[in-house]
Amino acid sequence: MEKERTYTISVYTENNIGLLNRLSAIFLKRHINIESMTVSKSEIDDVHRFTFVVNISETQARKIIGQIEKQIEVIRAFYHTDDEVIYQESALFKISTEHLYDEEIQDKLKFRRANIITITEHYFVIESSGSKSEIDKLYDRLKPYGLMQFVRSGRIAITRPKMAISELLQEFN
Amino acid sequence: METQTTVASKTKASKTVHISGAEAVIKCLLEEGVDLIYGYPGGAIMPIYDELYKYQDKLQHVLTRHEQGATHSAQGFARVTGKVGVAMATSGPGATNLITGIADAQIDSTPMVCITGQVWKHLLGSDAFQETDIVGISTPVTKWNYQITDASEIPEVMAKAFYIARSGRPGPVLIDITKNAQVETFDFEYEKCTSVRSYKAKPKVDKNQLKAAAKLINAAKKPLIVFGQGVILGEAEAEFKAFIEKAGIPSAWTILGLSALPTDHPLNVGMVGMHGNYGPNKLTNECDVLIAIGMRFDDRVTGNLDSYAKQAKVIHFEIDPAEVDKNVKADVAVLGDVKDTLSEIFSMIDTNVHTDWHQEFKDYDKIEYDKVIKNDLYPSKDGLTMGEVLKEINNASNGDAVIVSDVGQHQMIACRYAKFNQSKSNVTSGGLGTMGFALPAAIGAKMGVPNREVVAIIGDGGYQMTIQELGTIFQTRVPVKIVVLNNEFLGMVRQWQQLFFDKRYASTELINPDFITIAKGYHIDAKKVTKREDLAAAVEEMMASKDAYFLEVAVEKEDNVFPMIPSGASVSDIRLS
Numbered sequence: 229m230e231k232e233r234t235y236t237i238s239v240y241t242e243n244n245i246g247l248l249n250r251l252s253a254i255f256l257k258r259h260i261n262i263e264s265m266t267v268s269k270s271e272i273d274d275v276h277r278f279t280f281v282v283n284i285s286e287t288q289a290r291k292i293i294g295q296i297e298k299q300i301e302v303i304r305a306f307y308h309t310d311d312e313v314i315y316q317e318s319a320l321f322k323i324s325t326e327h328l329y330d331e332e333i334q335d336k337l338k339f340r341r342a343n344i345i346t347i348t349e350h351y352f353v354i355e356s357s358g359s360k361s362e363i364d365k366l367y368d369r370l371k372p373y374g375l376m377q378f379v380r381s382g383r384i385a386i387t388r389p390k391m392a393i394s395e396l397l398q399e400f401n
Numbered sequence: 402m403e404t405q406t407t408v409a410s411k412t413k414a415s416k417t418v419h420i421s422g423a424e425a426v427i428k429c430l431l432e433e434g435v436d437l438i439y440g441y442p443g444g445a446i447m448p449i450y451d452e453l454y455k456y457q458d459k460l461q462h463v464l465t466r467h468e469q470g471a472t473h474s475a476q477g478f479a480r481v482t483g484k485v486g487v488a489m490a491t492s493g494p495g496a497t498n499l500i501t502g503i504a505d506a507q508i509d510s511t512p513m514v515c516i517t518g519q520v521w522k523h524l525l526g527s528d529a530f531q532e533t534d535i536v537g538i539s540t541p542v543t544k545w546n547y548q549i550t551d552a553s554e555i556p557e558v559m560a561k562a563f564y565i566a567r568s569g570r571p572g573p574v575l576i577d578i579t580k581n582a583q584v585e586t587f588d589f590e591y592e593k594c595t596s597v598r599s600y601k602a603k604p605k606v607d608k609n610q611l612k613a614a615a616k617l618i619n620a621a622k623k624p625l626i627v628f629g630q631g632v633i634l635g636e637a638e639a640e641f642k643a644f645i646e647k648a649g650i651p652s653a654w655t656i657l658g659l660s661a662l663p664t665d666h667p668l669n670v671g672m673v674g675m676h677g678n679y680g681p682n683k684l685t686n687e688c689d690v691l692i693a694i695g696m697r698f699d700d701r702v703t704g705n706l707d708s709y710a711k712q713a714k715v716i717h718f719e720i721d722p723a724e725v726d727k728n729v730k731a732d733v734a735v736l737g738d739v740k741d742t743l744s745e746i747f748s749m750i751d752t753n754v755h756t757d758w759h760q761e762f763k764d765y766d767k768i769e770y771d772k773v774i775k776n777d778l779y780p781s782k783d784g785l786t787m788g789e790v791l792k793e794i795n796n797a798s799n800g801d802a803v804i805v806s807d808v809g810q811h812q813m814i815a816c817r818y819a820k821f822n823q824s825k826s827n828v829t830s831g832g833l834g835t836m837g838f839a840l841p842a843a844i845g846a847k848m849g850v851p852n853r854e855v856v857a858i859i860g861d862g863g864y865q866m867t868i869q870e871l872g873t874i875f876q877t878r879v880p881v882k883i884v885v886l887n888n889e890f891l892g893m894v895r896q897w898q899q900l901f902f903d904k905r906y907a908s909t910e911l912i913n914p915d916f917i918t919i920a921k922g923y924h925i926d927a928k929k930v931t932k933r934e935d936l937a938a939a940v941e942e943m944m945a946s947k948d949a950y951f952l953e954v955a956v957e958k959e960d961n962v963f964p965m966i967p968s969g970a971s972v973s974d975i976r977l978s
Contacts, residue, residue, distance in 0.1 A: 242599050246536055246546070253541040294723030300545045300565055303599045397598065 230285035234263075235307045236315065236385045237292070239278040240270060240393045242301040251278060251302075254295045260284055264317070264382035272393055275303065281383045304396055308387050315385035319363045321354040321370050322377035328352050333373060340366045351376055417590045422552030423448035423583040426516065427456045429559035432591045435487050437478065437848060439463045439471035443491025445531060446518025448583035463848070463877055466869035468495050470841035472502020473867070476511045477845030480828045481803055481853075483636065485512040485566050486845065492518045493531030496577070497538065501835055503573045504542040508832030509657060510634060512571035514562050515539075519579045522550045535577050544572030552585035556592070564594035569602030570721045571634060604722055604736040606745060613733045614716045615749035617690050623758045624650045625681070625688035625713075627673050627702070630657035630831075631695015631720060637740035638662070638824045641694065644743045649754040651762050653681035655696050657831040660821040664800060670762045674702040675966045676813040679773075680765030682964070682972045685710050687761075694718040695739045698728035699832065708971035718742050772977040773963050778818070784957030785933060787811050787886045791818035793940040794856060794884070802854040802944075803828060803846050807839035807863035810892035813962045815858045837866030843881045844873055854882065854944065861887040861913055868919065874949045875923040882943050883925075883951045885916060888958050896961045920951035927951040 241247055248267065255262055263281040270277035284292070289307040296305040327333055328347065337344070342356035356366055363380055420428070426449050430438065440462060442450040453462050465471040468490040475486030486506075490499050496517040506513045520529040536548045545565045547558050555578070562574040596602075618624060632641045638661050645652050645662075651670040652662060662669050671678030673685065685691065691713040696702070703709045706728060717724075717731035718739050725734040735742050777788030791814055794802070800820035805828040806812040812829055821827060828846050830838040843857035864885050874881060895909040920927035926946060930939045936954065943950045964975045 245548070246540065249537055250540050257541060291723070291727060294725075294727070298721065298723045300597060300600045 230287055232283050232285050234281060234283055234310055235289045236310070236313045236383060236387075237280040237282060237289070237296070237305060237307050238385065238387065238391065239280070239296055239305040240272075240303040240391070241276050241278065242303070243274060243276045244301050247299070247301050248278070250299055251280075251296060254292060255280070255282065258288070258292070260288070260292070266382035266384050268384070270393070272397070275393065275397075279383055279385055304391070304393060306387065306391055308385070308389070312389060313385040313387050315359065315383050316357050317360055317363055317381050317383050318355070318357045319366070319378070319380040321356075321367075321375055322351050323354065323370065323373050324376060325350055325352055327373045330373070333370070336366070336369045342366060417588045419586055420589050421448065421452070421584055421586050422555050422578065423452045425552065425555045425587070425589045426559065426578065426583070427452045427460060428589060429556060429591060430487065431456070431459060432593070433485070433559075433563045435460065435485070437461045437463065438487040438489055439465050439474040439845065440489030441465060441468050441471060441491070441495060443495045443518065443531065445492035445520055445580050446489065446495070446516075446583075448580065449489070449516070449518065449578075462489075463844070463873065465841060465844075466872045467867065468498035469501050469837065470867055470870045470873065472499050472506070472513070472515065473835075473838050473841035474845035474848075474873075475513050476502060476506050476838075477805060477828055477842030478849040479511050479513055479845075480842070481825050481846045482849040483634075483825065484849075485514055485563055487514050487516070489516045490518070491531065492520055492535070493533045495531075496535035497533055499575075500538060500542065503539055503575065505830050505833040505835045505838065506573040507542045507544065509830065510571050510630060511573065512566040513573040514566050515573060515575045517575065517577045518583070519548065519577045522579045522581045525550075525579065535575065539575045542573070543575050546575040546577070548577040548579070549582050550579045552582045552587045555582065556589060557594075560592060560594040561597060565597065565600065569600075603720060603738050603741075606737040606741055607735075610733055610735045611742065611746050611749065614735050615746055617714050617716055617733060618648060618650075618692065619751045621690035623684075623688045624648070624690040624692060624755070625684060626650050626652040626692045626694060627655065627681075627685075627696055628652060628658045628661060628694040629655040629696025631718070631739050632658060632661040633824055635695065635720070635738045635740040637695075637738070637743055640740055640743040640747070642666075644747055644750065647747065647752055648750050649752070650692065651681070651755070651759055653677070655699070655702055655831070656816050656829060658696060659816055660826040661824050663822050664820045672816060673972075674699075675704070676817065676962050676964065678766070678817075679769035679964050679975060679977065680762040682966065682975045683765055684761060686712065686971070686973045688713050690714045690716065692716045692718070693729070693731075694743070695720070697724045700728070703728065704966045704970055704972045704974075708973065769964065769977065777814070782957070784960070785930070785936065785954060786960060787814040787956050788818055789933070789936065790884065790886060790940070790954050790956070791815060791858075793937050794858075794944075795820040796937070797940050797944040798854055798856070802826070802856050803850060805829065805839045805843040805846055805855060805857045807857075807859040808834045808836045809860045809863060810888075810896065810960075810962050811858055811860045811886040813893075836863035839863060840867045840883065841870045841873070843883070844870060844877070844879055847879050847881045856882045856884060858884050858886065860892060861885055861889060861911055861916075862891045864916075865913075871920065871923040871925060875925060878948070880947060880949050882946070883949070884943070885951070885953045886956050887913065887916070887953055888956050888960065889913060890958060892960075893962070895959070899959070899961065901967070916951070916953045925949050925951050927953070929953040929955065931955045
């Protein structure tokens with residue numbers, strides 16, 4: 229069995245309803261779990277960018293890129309290892325205000341470069357960005373205070389290698 | 402669709418008229434050269450049917466007896482003509498009934514446009530009567546799909562639908578149109594689509610890959626070609642023939658490549674795969690260069706991949722980049738439409754004959770003839786075989802008929818023994834294996850090529866999956882010839898049960914109705930043959946008939962199809978009994 233590793237799959241697309249369904253169906257058909265997914269606009273007007281994170285073998289990654297690129301509204305898709313991308317995830321923690329002046333918690337936030345973005349009478353909200361493992365660490369440290377809510381975003385990633393979408397679009401036209 | 406105008410290029414504007422969305426749909430179909438569609442009306446598509454009524458002199462609508470039948474008829478039409486087949490249905494169950502045919506067209510690369518009605522835009526998501534998310538449901542089995550919710554989108558989306566369905570590697574497209582978009586009026590103007598920004602129909606041909614392929618082919622001592630439907634879809638039959646004749650390479654076909662090369666061509670060495678011929682399967686593991694042309698290395702072709710052509714250098718001529726290295730790693734991938742790549746490589750190829758290598762195929766043919774073919778075509782036992790029915794059909798057709806087969810034992814026998822002189826003559830459900838395909842597909846095929854004889858060969862199981870299409874045959878008077886090879890079993894499953902499940906015949910025996918009475922109920926001439934001495938005359942009578950004709954042949958109940966590569970085994974382990 230070929231070794232599985234984490235791949236960031238970046239997909240440049242037209243902006244059409246239903247494309248998310250079409251892309252996720254490609255993973256579903258091969259019984260691959262999507263670890264995280266983010267959709268946003270890209271550096272090019274009218275071109276959207278999907279970022280998927282999956283744990284698969286390189287052979288699978290290559291075949292999946294082939295299937296994704298086959299979709300009519302997909303301009304181009306790429307896969308990269310963690311070494312080839314600069315990536316971030318963002319997380320929000322909601323904690324009871326009774327812990328706000330706890331010195332320990334203040335230290336933990338400094339250590340993690342986390343920020344308090346809202347304080348109310350009953351709760352306060354901490355924001356932090358980083359890799360999944362960094363956010364996991366902060367999660368473990370804050371859990372003892374009783375997390376009223378926790379949420380983490382999908383990965384956003386910029387690749388070290390070039391992804392020449394503008395040139396490709398020229399070629400298509 | 403906000404990006405629509407920026408992403409699709411168009412040609413030839415027609416003049417503007419103010420019409421309803423429903424009428425616009427009809428005008429789009431006419432602009433695309435469509436004069437025949439298959440479908441079934443219902444609430445959400447009634448405005449379009451109302452327009453069909455007005456345009457019936459220009460656009461024939463065939464009312465099938467089930468929406469699945471409409472898709473298979475459209476597929477049959479597309480497969481014999483190379484044109485886009487069109488099927489139409491209402492929302493909800495009408496739309497979901499199309500799915501099997503759409504999935505079949507997707508896996509067999511058949512150009513088809515399906516149009517479904519949808520509930521009013523303001524009712525979307527309200528679980529309205531006959532509302533279903535057909536765009537969501539059809540996504541994994543369509544090349545493209547789109548929901549129109551505003552009449553003004555119709556011309557551009559329809560143009561794009563036809564362009565996508567027929568270009569590159571063809572496939573099915575579904576367009577869902579809400580009822581408000583059908584009744585709204587707008588200024589209609591039609592421009593054909595000639596490109597879509599994010600879609601490259603054909604990859605660019607790389608000269609270096611052609612050179613690398615030619616080098617391997619010229620150095621090969623034992624080259625083998627396996628060709629698929631790409632040759633037919635690319636209309637590259639002449640280029641293909643010229644190429645193999647110059648290079649002198651034995652050429653075997655996949656089930657969907659069948660008829661691209663005439664049966665009696667000296668370089669035609671038969672079928673590869675599970676029930677293919679002995680020689681090409683055995684020699685797949687002895688060739689030094691395997692040249693795959695417009696085929697996708699389906700598991701029914703390759704058997705166990707770990708022992709498939711490991712000794713050979715593999716060259717893959719392919720239009721779809723996603724197929725390269727998907728199942729079998731190519732040493733050289735020649736991307737592009739085979740019509741272009743085969744004509745370009747022609748001048749780079751040395752003339753050759755490979756006489757000794759051909760002899761190896763002939764030696765295997767002799768073994769297969771003695772152990773299998775002789776008994777199939779000239780049986781000495783009492784019971785009729787499926788093979789001898791095919792032999793009689795060949796005698797009567799001289800190889801000029803379109804043969805439409807269903808799925809199962811009879812399909813393998815039909816593909817093994819049917820004789821073909823011309824391309825686009827074998828219509829069968831290859832990839833999906835859809836039982837019930839043949840009867841409606843034969844209707845579409847006959848309407849597509851009305852001057853050719855169309856013979857549907859169907860098992861008693863598959864026949865009953867779409868038997869209601871006899872009603873379509875009766876109503877349209879389409880003169881298809883229907884042959885049911887009745888062994889009172891789901892024969893292929895029974896064969897596996899016999900060979901691999903110790904003859905535990907779980908739910909494979911069929912207690913059948915009187916098929917003759919059923920055919921006669923639809924006023925279709927019908928005859929049943931149970932004895933060998935009556936077979937030839939019955940087939941001749943059927944073929945001579947000017948009308949639709951039903952012929953049932955009672956064949957041996959427990960015959961098996963051989964050769965056979967057991968599921969998961971190597972092509973080398975092909976069994977003759």
